[in-house]
Amino acid sequence: MPHFPLQQLAVSVLCSLAAVGVWAQSAPVAETEDTTARYQLTYNWQHHNAFKAGYSGANSLSSQSERMYTFSTTAHWGFRPWQDGELYFNPEVAAGIPFSGNLVGLGGFTNGEITRAGGSTPKLYRQRLFVRQTWNQGGEQEKVDSDFNQMAGLVDKNRFVLTAGNFSTLDVFDDNAYAKDPRTQFMNWGNWTYASYDYAADARGFGWGFAGEWYQDNWVLRFGRMTGPKEPNGLPVDFALGKHYGDQVEVERGHMLADQPGKVRVLAWRNRAQVASFNDATQWLQSHPGLQTTPQALIDVRGGEKIKYGLGVNIEQAISPSVGFFLRAMKADGRTETYAFTEADGSLSTGLVFKGGLWGRTDDAVGVAFMRNTLSPERRGFLAAGGMSYFIGDAAGATQTLSYRPEQVLEAFYSFQMTRGTWLTADYQRIQNPAYNADRGPVHVYAARLHAEF
Template identity: 50%
Template sequence: MRTQAEKSYSFSGTLFFGYRVAPGTELYFNPEVVQSSPMSNLTGLGGMLNSEQQKSSGASPTFYRARLFLRQTWNLGGDTTRQASQANQLAGDLSARRVVLTAGNYAVSDIFDGNAFAHDGRTQFLNWSLLTHGAYDYAADTRGYTWGAALEYYDDDWVYRFGRYLMPRASNGQQLDTRIFRHFGDQAEIEHSHTLAGQPGKLRLMVFRNRMVSGSFRDALAAAGGGAPEVADVRKEQSKYGAGINAEQNLAQDIGMFLRASWNDGKTETYSFTEVERSVTLGLSMNGQRWLRADDVLGIAGIRNGLSKAHRDYLAAGGTGVFIGDGRLNYRPEDIIEAYYNVRLSKATTLGFDVQKIFHPAYNADRGPLIVFGGRLHAEF
């Protein structure tokens, strides 16, 4: 991050189209536009400030296809519930036992690592580490989307998921590698819904494995010959493993809390998401009914991000990554506190106020702290 004060913005808009091709078969299409100007050219942090800037753009609007996918549902029996119509979800009846196949172009996080209180940068927390697991280096192009398929089995309170997706051809690249049986991102997740003290909650356990051509931090250090190491010089076939635990729990009708903890092996360069290899997040979300603003929402969360020993040694020796690297490193975990308040202006619009305080940005004890204030106008029709 630069030492002087900075300004940043993002604008994004998405259209959601859905069509029922046949009973149980649905087709969805989302064109999208993005325009943004990030702080410090989107460098200097592990937990980036604005998850909408993950979609990468520039000062001119960029139009593209965000999603084009097919969803097939096979109802197998059990209690039936009525599903309301919303974005990328057509109204219909769903049975408690069912199989769902989602195939095509979409974001991995559309299916995996959901959370009612921290999963949407347009309406909830802004920081990338609160969008999903910080250490979840999930398959995606530079806009956060990919191609692939996920199979889900719903059995009353349990859900089992598995998905395979295309990885980018290069680290944080836009072009995807279509050799899905050679280079891929696999993930599996188990989800359980429960009731605790009369309040609903969910617990999710996820593991992932990526296979791609990438550079190892230890290989780069060995090849440096006393100079600054460079992972791009030692790229070869590699695998990355990781896991995450995700919990959400209502404490009362108007208050919910969430917890995420994630880890990846940290042996190779960040490939699709951000430079985090250990992450813990904890937060609360509360609507405003206690102060007679029931449609307002207050959220507060804490983040602790960390790096593997190999990655720390690489940065300390002068190596750099896509987002971080000072030429040296006085390592400390990166700690972030974020709070937001959404004011409901109308049925369709909210005005949000956000503040983030970052300690040891980019894991460097010689930097920070820094404070970032933000505003957000959101409309959906």
């Protein structure tokens, strides 16, 4: 299959690792920063075994043994143009090839980087361009550490923060200390946000809009509106924010439990867009026999604005300084097709992360997680009728109907720090009932990931 040229990859990796070593040894950590320039590089290689498949359809994951990869390198540049203001710009180069030559056959995909990869030729694009303004409102102060798209400094515990421009909904909403970043933590989509959170974004996962955050001691209220795609899961952005959009509201409460910190977040979201109703699409299939091998049913019944919504809870809890627990659970209404994320209407993910200090390697980590994704009756009925949606459709063009079961994923990883700023991660995922089909699988996925920060 096509792949990123190994010579170019080797040069990029070696140059990045050398830069990491020099920067890590010489760069001081400022208490307050007025500018920032940080970079990352990630290469993720994955392989799945050949697996049992009673049948395959037009959007099935191949049952033959396969490999895939993603590569990305990103610059995170920022400065303070005025008091308490921050401006950030992120150019990124990305490449990659998914399993089966297309992003199909799963609800919980195995690599969070694949949404930004568009083939074996590396592509440069603008990932983010946004401004952040903070209005401090008194109370005690707390330190903000230097990080990607975050400059070190001091802020009031009581403050209001506005983010506006080109960014990802997930930059602000649904944070979690233990399961958030597919470049450094778990790789599966269902572990870096709710699988059933159909958040508004373009095909790469970004959009235009605004988000407000009101901090009051241990409480945070967040709200925001973001653009979605002109067509479901497409790259062109629909800028009609008064007509088509994704809204979200999140309440967060920080607490101490047995002297260990934790947070609980409740997130509600609502999309308004031109998307297809599954019941309408199922009726279209029944009146157009022989056309189940294309997504034409969904395309033909799109028209008029429809509402899609969901509600979820997100928990992170330190059990000890070296052990953390997380849980996410969400339910979406599931009456309309996927707008911008993946094929799931209910999702649960939970797990533990162990820091390497437990065995004398402070910057290593081990994680283990379980995910369970479900579909609504309306989506199941469409697939059982032979329908094909954006990502799944085992029965489309097959001689059998869908044997529905919830998709279940077990994921475990070990992140090993090679040098300061570079990590090598081994990851394993076992997927039971891929694409919600008990007649296929299980699928075993093995991965190796190289990640560097400087």
